Amino acid sequence: MDTMNPLIEEMKLKLLEAIEAAGISWEEKQPPALRPCGDRRFGDYQANAAMTQAKRLGRNPRELAETVAAWWNEHHAAQATVSVAGPGFLNFLLTNETLLRALQPNCWSHLPKKVENPPVLILDYSSPNVAKSMHVGHIRSTLLGDSLSRVMRHAGWQVITDNHIGDWGTQFGKLIVGYLHQGSEERLAANPIGEMERLYKWAHEAGEHDPALQECARLELKKLQDGDSRNKALWERFRGMSQSAFDSMYGRLNISFDYTLGESFYHPMLGGVVDDLMRAGVASESEGATCVFFDDKMLQDKPFLIRKSDGAFLYSTTDLATLKYRANHFKADKIWYVTDLRQALHFQQLFATAKKWGVSVESEHIGFGSILGQDKRPLKTREGDPIKLDALLDEAVSRALAILEERRADLPSDEKKALAEVLGINSVKYSDLAQNRHLDYVFDWNKMLAFDGNTAPYVLNAYVRIQSIFRKSGESSSEKYELASPQHPRERDLMLHLLQWDDTLAQVAEEKRPHYLCFYLFYLAGLFHAFFESCPVLKSEPALKRHRLALCRMAADTLREGCGLLGLQTIEKM
């Protein structure tokens, strides 16, 4: 997944040459690493190869580095000059000519990569439950999954997104009973999800004091599972109403799925899965239930239950059926499950079972931490008041609108409303994606909707300022833009950062961590703002103006593309 700029790749090979010229035989598969300097004061790129090789051969690192640097400077000074620092760092300072060449369209672009025989990746995320509202608990999976799907498509993979919704299970018995006793067509028409939640809650609570009602729910569930036509029609109706609600939420979030194959889709396959696993000797009976046992140390005392003693199937059974279906039907090479980190053990067991079963697909659990309440306890679905996703988005949008009213009183009302919608939603998305996915975080309106610092508004503001320059320039044709050698330190900073675009994306894809992209964009926006302060564009002499306009164009394109990969929309004003 190494997709660096061709000029940098070429420099790696030249570095390899320099190392071999110093009498070192390079035994590693990859050419020596060349990475951006952690501290710009030292140079543009750095290599640690002299130190690692010196260690391997028991030679003096500083001396070896000096030899390599001398050879490089003798042969390739036109491309970059190398200096040695500390115990043997090789610090590369690119010549301005190199920087300019590296950013030409043949070396640098935002086009998606072309990969021969790209891996087929199934991306499983979001997965809300039918008859319930989407709430904060769905945010991370939905946003991470969507961003990763965009990033991996950009990386050239064949990505298939699948929303594995919870559309089957015991809750439908209660829901049907609730509907039969309490259902209101009027309410169902006005607020389908709210009414379904009310009916479920009623049946659940009433059932606690009324065993007959519980029995009734069991019976209705059984009827549904046996194909009773009235219950099946009700179930389909509930599911349809939920799907409409999901669709409108996804529409608002600008997220879409290739497939929505929920739990019900796999239900007919479950019996076969268990039989198959039994026949293959993968599963066995234990205490009346059906389990898979594992040999390896980690899982040996943690059996995977795939059928309850009463014969009912479980989440695990559905997941096994799903995994096999994806491997066979979609010819998936990889499956990524974007879910809560607390399900880690479940996925370990699932993948271990699949392996014993002989299903060859490389599966990975892309886990993330919990969103906690102010009390540092996970926000729960069943109890308390989970914050609903649409309410959260509304709040974000209204806060964005309030800021626009204050700062942009000059804009027409309609325009402000449209901008607020995008800004609010972008802010929610960005604040989540900018987090390291492994960590829990405490939910906080102010934090989620902060418009300062490493946030969507800050990044978008850089884009907006560039658009404003373009509007004022009155020149839309790109021939007027011509990138040149950097004339000012702020230009050079910007160009060097643009050069690292490919590297950043490769890293995001490698580690499945979009927050690296957020940092890249935040940094890019900062560099642009600094450039904006000290480098006038429109008032410069023609040649400099063409150069700076080209730089603006590249920065804007990168911001737009980067935002796009996070699932954010750019705006022209704010």
Next chain:
RNA sequence: GCGCCCAUAGCUCAGUAGGAUAGAGCAACAGAUUUCUAAUCUGUGGGUCGUUGGUUCAAAUCCAACUGGGCGCGCCA
């Protein structure tokens, strides 16, 4: 009992196959706008990287133990 994750500035967090004087943002303070959007920029202060050992030229990073917090572990999803 077994296992997984986390601990970095007052707060929220970065820190990418071990690298240089550990970085941002927020908050605080001091400045900058007749000029392309001040939702901006420039500067200042702020740290025994949970503790103790080990590995080496080099450890926030790797290893071991410990402390504190979270999570998971057969009939929920």
